[in-house]
Amino acid sequence: KNIRPNSKVIIDASRTSYIASDVLELIEDFANITARENHIRVYSKGFKSDYNNQEIDHASHVKVEHGSRI
Numbered sequence: 001k002n003i004r005p006n007s008k009v010i011i012d013a014s015r016t017s018y019i020a021s022d023v024l025e026l027i028e029d030f031a032n033i034t035a036r037e038n039h040i041r042v043y044s045k046g047f048k049s050d051y052n053n054q055e056i057d058h059a060s061h062v063k064v065e066h067g068s069r070i
Contacts, residue, residue, distance in 0.1 A: 005038040014046025024051065 003009060011027060013019060019027075031042040 003038070003040055005040065008041045008043065009035070011042065011044045012046055013044070013048075016046070016048075019047075019051050021051070 011031075027044075031044070034040070035042045
């Protein structure tokens with residue numbers, strides 16, 4: 001929504017070790033649907049061919065817990 005039509009966008013994943021599948025899906029949807037509809041040129045670089053087999057360092061991920069108190 002914040003990217004103007006006829007813009008150019010570079011998505012650089014070269015410093016990533018893991019990208020969750022839902023995030024990859026969002027990037028693909030943006031590049032293949034939203035960007036095309038708005039004439040936005042998307043350049044991607046540094047993406048791995050497969051993120052499914054990457055080890056995940058769970059200690060480096062943010063964990064959010066919700067609880068209710070009465």
